Amino acid sequence: MNTAVKLTEHREYGCIDPGQTEELLSMQLSILEMIANDMKTDRVLEELCYLSEAMLPNSVASIMLFDETRHHLNVRTAPSIPAEGIAYLDGLKPGPKSGSCGTAVFTGEPVFVENTLTDYRWHQFRDFSKLFNINACWSMPIRSSNETTIGSFALTSFENRKPDYFHRCLLDTSAHLVAIILEREDHQQRLQLASIAFENINEGIIVTDADRRIIEVNQAFTDITGYQLEDVIFRNPRVLSSGLESPEFYHKFWHDLETYGHWSGEIRNRRKNGEVFTEWLSVKCVYDDNGEVANYVSILTDISQLKEAEEKLRHLAHHDTLTNLPNRLYFQDRLDQALSHASRMEKRLGLLFLDLDNFKNVNDSLGHQVGDELLQRVSEQLYKSLRKHDVIARHGGDEFLVLIEDIEDPLELRHIADHIQENLRHPVHVNNIEFNISASIGISIYPDNGTTRDSLLRNADAAMYEAKKNGRNRVAFYTPELTDTVQARVSLEGDFRRALNTKQFTLNYQPQFNASNGELIGAEVLVRWHHPQRGLIPPSEFIPIAEETGLINELGCWITTTACHQAQAWREKGLKEFQLAINLSPHQLSDSCAFKLARILDTTGFPAHLLEFEITESLLMESGCKAIQQLFSIKELGIGLSMDDFGTGHSSMSQLKHLPIQKLKIDRSFIRDIPGDPNDVAITRSIIALGHALELKVLAEGVETEEQMEFLKREKCDALQGYYLGRPITAEGFEAILNNQ
Ligand code: C2E
Ligand code: CA
Ligand code: CA
Numbered sequence: 001m002n003t004a005v006k007l008t009e010h011r012e013y014g015c016i017d018p019g020q021t022e023e024l025l026s027m028q029l030s031i032l033e034m035i036a037n038d039m040k041t042d043r044v045l046e047e048l049c050y051l052s053e054a055m056l057p058n059s060v061a062s063i064m065l066f067d068e069t070r071h072h073l074n075v076r077t078a079p080s081i082p083a084e085g086i087a088y089l090d091g092l093k094p095g096p097k098s099g100s101c102g103t104a105v106f107t108g109e110p111v112f113v114e115n116t117l118t119d120y121r122w123h124q125f126r127d128f129s130k131l132f133n134i135n136a137c138w139s140m141p142i143r144s145s146n147e148t149t150i151g152s153f154a155l156t157s158f159e160n161r162k163p164d165y166f167h168r169c170l171l172d173t174s175a176h177l178v179a180i181i182l183e184r185e186d187h188q189q190r191l192q193l194a195s196i197a198f199e200n201i202n203e204g205i206i207v208t209d210a211d212r213r214i215i216e217v218n219q220a221f222t223d224i225t226g227y228q229l230e231d232v233i234f235r236n237p238r239v240l241s242s243g244l245e246s247p248e249f250y251h252k253f254w255h256d257l258e259t260y261g262h263w264s265g266e267i268r269n270r271r272k273n274g275e276v277f278t279e280w281l282s283v284k285c286v287y288d289d290n291g292e293v294a295n296y297v298s299i300l301t302d303i304s305q306l307k308e309a310e311e312k313l314r315h316l317a318h319h320d321t322l323t324n325l326p327n328r329l330y331f332q333d334r335l336d337q338a339l340s341h342a343s344r345m346e347k348r349l350g351l352l353f354l355d356l357d358n359f360k361n362v363n364d365s366l367g368h369q370v371g372d373e374l375l376q377r378v379s380e381q382l383y384k385s386l387r388k389h390d391v392i393a394r395h396g397g398d399e400f401l402v403l404i405e406d407i408e409d410p411l412e413l414r415h416i417a418d419h420i421q422e423n424l425r426h427p428v429h430v431n432n433i434e435f436n437i438s439a440s441i442g443i444s445i446y447p448d449n450g451t452t453r454d455s456l457l458r459n460a461d462a463a464m465y466e467a468k469k470n471g472r473n474r475v476a477f478y479t480p481e482l483t484d485t486v487q488a489r490v491s492l493e494g495d496f497r498r499a500l501n502t503k504q505f506t507l508n509y510q511p512q513f514n515a516s517n518g519e520l521i522g523a524e525v526l527v528r529w530h531h532p533q534r535g536l537i538p539p540s541e542f543i544p545i546a547e548e549t550g551l552i553n554e555l556g557c558w559i560t561t562t563a564c565h566q567a568q569a570w571r572e573k574g575l576k577e578f579q580l581a582i583n584l585s586p587h588q589l590s591d592s593c594a595f596k597l598a599r600i601l602d603t604t605g606f607p608a609h610l611l612e613f614e615i616t617e618s619l620l621m622e623s624g625c626k627a628i629q630q631l632f633s634i635k636e637l638g639i640g641l642s643m644d645d646f647g648t649g650h651s652s653m654s655q656l657k658h659l660p661i662q663k664l665k666i667d668r669s670f671i672r673d674i675p676g677d678p679n680d681v682a683i684t685r686s687i688i689a690l691g692h693a694l695e696l697k698v699l700a701e702g703v704e705t706e707e708q709m710e711f712l713k714r715e716k717c718d719a720l721q722g723y724y725l726g727r728p729i730t731a732e733g734f735e736a737i738l739n740n741q
Contacts, residue, residue, distance in 0.1 A: 004040035010068040016166045024173055032179050041185040045077040045178065052174045053080060056167060058158050063142075063178055064089065064101050064153035073101060073151065081156075085132055095570035099125050099150040100139035110150045110171065112138045115160045136161040140171040142178050147593045153178050168539075195639045204279075206298040212236050215295075224279070226272030237298065240269040242276045253283075257296075261285045266303070268352045277304040282547040320394040322372055323379035331401050335453050338360075338405050342446055352402035353442040354382070354420070354461035357472035359398035362435070365626050370430050377428045378437055385423035386416075401457075410445055410477070416474040417441045440464055449478045493545055495531065502556055504530050507562055507611020508728035511737060512699060512721040515713050520741050524614070524721060525563045527555070547587045548580065556588045557596060566731055568670035575738040577610065580644065584613040584625050594633035601637070608638035614665065616644045628659065635660040641701070647687055657694060664691045671722070675711045688715050 016024075030051065034044045049061035062078035073092040075081070081089075089380045092098060094106035103121050104111040114136050116122040116129035128134070139154040153175040155167070163171070198205060204221030208214050213234045222228055225240060232239055245267060256263040264282040271277060279300045286295040310731055318330035326334070335351070342349045356378065375398065382400060391403040404416060421439060428435045442463025450456040459478040467476035499505060505527055512522035529537045546552040560582055601608055613634065631641060642663035643656075646672055666687050673680045684700070691698040700712045703722030707733035712720060726737065 011012075016169060016574065020169075024169060025057055027055070028177065031181070034182055035181065041181055042077065046079045048174060048177055048181070049077055049079050052155060052170060053152075055170050055728055056155050059155045060176070062089070062101075062156065063141075063151060063155045064092065064105075065182075066094070066105055066149065066155070068588070069110065076151065078522050079422070088128055097123060099119050100137040100156075101154050104139040104141045104152045104154075105149050108141050108143075110138070110140045110168070112136075112168075114162050124637075133158055135159050138163050138167065140175040142175045142182075142728050144179055145183060150179070150182070153404065165591075180551050196631075202301070204300040204302075205298075206300070206315075208237065208296045208298075210293050210295065212296060221300070224271070224277075224300065231272065234335070238302060242268045244268045244276065257283060257285060261287075269300075269560040277302055277306045279303060323376055323394050325379050325383065325400075326391065326393040328393060328395050331395070331403065332453060334391050334393075335403055335456070338403055338462060339446060339451075342405070343451075347405070348361065348407040348410075348448070349446045350404040350407050350410070350416075351405065351444045351446070351456045351460045352417060353395075353415070353457070353464040354400040354402065354439050355441075355464050355468065356398035357438045357440060357468075359437075360686060366431075366433070371532065372435070372436070373430045374428060374435055377430065381423050381426070381428070382420060385420045388630050389417075394719055401460075407445065410443075413443050413445065416478075417443060421473060421475070440467035440472055441475045442467050442478065443475065444478040491598045492537075492542065493549060496529075496542055496545055496551060498557070499531070500551065504532065505555070505558065506530065506730065507559065508730060509734035510721060511726040511734070512579070513725055515700075515709075515717050515720050517720045520576065520578055520737070521719060522581055522612070523734060524581040524728075525559060525583070527559055529559040543585065547585055550587070552585050552587045553590070556585060557600070559602050560597065561604065564600055564604040564611065567610070567669050568604050568606040570735065570738060571606075573736070576741045578738075579608055579612050579640070580606070581614055583644065586615065589627040589630040591626075591630070593630045594637060596672075597634060598637055609640070612640035612642055612643050612663070614644040615661075617646055643698075647683060661696065661701060664696040665721075666698065666700045668722070671700050671702045671708055671712075672704075674708055681711075684712075685715055686718075687716060688717050692716070 027048075031044060031048055032049060039047075044445060049063065052061045053059055060078065060080040062081055063076045065076045066073055070091075071093065073094060074090045075086045078089075084348055089101075092102045094102045096103060096106060097120060098106060099122055100111045111121065113122060116134050117126060119572075122129060122137075122280060134156055136157040136159065137154060138157075139152045141149045143154055144150050150497045150525055153171060155171060182532045191421040199220050201218065202220055204223060204224045205216075205218045206214055207216040214232045214237060215234070217227070217229050217232060221328055224340035227239070249267075252573075253263050253265075260261060260443045262282065262284045264280070266278055266281045267281050268276055268278050274305045280303045281298060283296055285293045286297055288294040301505045303603075318326055318417070319699075320327045338349055341347070359371070359374075362374060381392065383391055386402065389405065393401045393403075395401045400415075402420075404413060407413060420441065424437050424439055433603075442465065443462045444450060444456045444463060446456055449459045459482070460484040463476045463478040467474040468484055470476065508526045508528055509523040510526060511520050512524060513519065515522050527539055527543075529539070529542055533539050543552070546555050563580055563582055567578075571577060601611070615631070635641060640663065641659075642665055643659070643661050644665050645667040646664045647667045655697055664687060666684055670680045670684050670687070675681055688698045697718045699719035700708075700717050701721045703709055703712065703720045705722050706724065708722075709724060
């Protein structure tokens with residue numbers, strides 16, 4: 001591209017005098033001056049044409065450029081050619097006989113036509129040359145820096161002429177200057193584009209010098225960080241530092257930059273207003289020709305919103321939506337971490353398994369909305385009763401887990417559990433209802449009671465059951481014996497499901513007598529489980545399992561159907577009619593309960609008035625109003641209801657008045673010590689008096705001695721049941737008793 005060098009190449013054509021050299025150099029100088037002054041390209045090209053024309057009198061200059069997409073030449077600049085001429089020239093296809101310019105571009109060689117009217121290359125353009133009075137036309141290809149021909153520079157003359165050496169130099173110089181001017185234009189355009197991109201890109205950009213001093217930032221940088229260029233110019237990008245990244249972080253950062261020439265990753269920086277934000281940062285070294293770092297270019301994207309969204313998602317995945325406490329998944333993670341930490345540091349940790357007492361009844365009787373709100377309140381209280389570093393999670397339903405790390409003494413866990421229970425003691429109000437919530441807590445300790453997540457959870461769960469069994473609102477530590485009971489329970493549960501299908505249950509009947517005349521008036525149905533391996537299992541062991549697993553409904557249905565069938569068969573045999581008393585678990589008092597009973601009566605044909613259900617007081621009170629509604633529906637069917645185990649619960653007399661019952665069964669624990677124990681005597685007396693005052697029949701159960709019977713007769717107790725009068729007996733045995741009546 002060095003024009004001065006190019007000039008010498010044409011020495012073969014002859015010499016130019018110093019004056020002509022001067023002329024050429026001065027043309028170059030003025031054009032370069034124009035470029036330096038940032039004159040517009042079109043103006044510079046025009047000036048070049050004028051300057052060339054001035055050096056060849058009676059001529060016009062033209063610059064044609066090759067349009068690569070259309071494969072033809074167009075006039076770029078020709079200030080002395082009229083518009084009609086330009087219109088004629090535009091669209092010229094390069095070729096071997098394409099005038100001077102078309103041929104020069106086609107061959108890449110200069111074309112000097114002395115006479116356009118005779119030259120074969122102008123054959124097709126005779127009209128044109130005549131019209132514009134053209135005689136000679138010299139054209140020089142314009143080459144870009146990579147040596148491709150991009151157009152032509154031509155001098156067209158109105159006389160027949162042969163170029164001399166100076167003219168060739170003039171054409172050559174002008175063509176080179178055009179190339180330079182156009183390349184500058186291209187470069188400028190690219191720079192302009194780059195600068196538009198720089199300012200409009202969404203990513204913040206920082207350019208520093210080799211000494212890491214900021215020399216340029218873009219608009220997005222200002223938008224993101226709040227810093228203007230003036231705030232940060234010549235400062236180290238450290239001004240953005242949040243102080244949250246560790247020295248190791250920066251160590252790695254510089255190590256990567258120096259080794260690989262780039263680094264990218266997340267970094268927390270600080271905006272001008274002090275706010276910390278997370279950005280995705282890419283830093284690249286820009287090297288100079290010697291391979292030394294000349295600049296660092298950093299591109300930063302504000303990803304704090306992305307981070308927030310990510311955080312939200314993580315929170316959702318790890319938290320329970322109802323209570324906003326961490327969920328089981330999160331807890332397991334934390335427990336795993338805590339376990340590996342504890343094993344490394346040889347520390348203890350404690351796991352609390354917490355279950356709210358009687359919560360199910362709230363849900364059943366007051367609905368899920370109240371239940372949910374209550375759970376939220378309780379969660380808040382639980383959360384408040386713990387220390388910051390303790391982890392609490394909702395395990396599901398009304399169960400919660402608490403992780404306590406760094407335990408010195410298991411007693412600490414006891415204190416924490418006590419503290420939780422104490423905090424729960426404050427009544428909670430939901431929908432204007434006051435709730436007194438209590439919780440049973442089971443505790444397992446690492447490594448004493450297990451070294452894995454699962455064993456610790458299982459053992460804390462077992463301890464919780466133990467706590468429940470000991471009466472609600474208790475705390476129990478795990479002991480190895482618990483595993484046995486839990487295992488026994490678990491296996492019993494599986495056996496129980498099978499037992500229902502394989503007829504391992506039978507029914508016993510225990511007679512009930514009129515106290516005044518000794519007449520058999522009823523029989524209580526008592527279920528028996530004959531376990532194929534373990535023999536007879538008492539109902540006190542399997543009824544609670546049936547209740548917890550929900551299998552009580554199926555079992556209860558079977559009991560009622562079987563008993564009604566049996567009793568109806570006895571009736572049809574003409575045997576003595578009596579009241580059939582069946583124990584009903586409150587868990588059976590579902591919405592469809594009365595409906596199911598009606599169907600059983602229908603299919604067995606047993607009359608409703610001979611059927612009676614025994615229901616326990618304490619359980620009924622916990623079940624709430626829905627269960628009580630069902631009792632009314634049962635009563636409406638004509639079925640009798642009696643209150644079992646009376647005296648052990650806490651129902652008030654006024655409540656009793658509002659229940660649809662006709663009979664009280666005095667709990668056998670009061671009967672056991674009469675007439676010796678004056679306390680029990682007093683209680684029994686008052687229950688009988690109370691029952692009668694409420695116009696209820698009173699039955700005493702657990703009558704084992706004559707004294708007890710005599711006492712109850714004297715006190716005007718209506719009915720008696722107990723071993724003294726008759727043990728629970730199989731259907732055949734009971735049929736024999738009926739036959740004797
Ligand atoms: P419960 O309803 O209080 O049943 C009376 C229990 O007292 C029966 O025990 C019976 O065998 C026992 N018993 C009867 N007379 C005497 C006596 O003179 N002295 C003593 N010490 N005990 C006597 P069982 O059959 O073991 O039943 C225990 C509990 O299991 C029952 O208490 C009842 O709550 C439940 N249960 C039994 N059968 C069924 C049933 O078919 N359905 C439901 N839901 N629960 C049942
Ligand atoms: Ca009973
Ligand atoms: Ca009872």
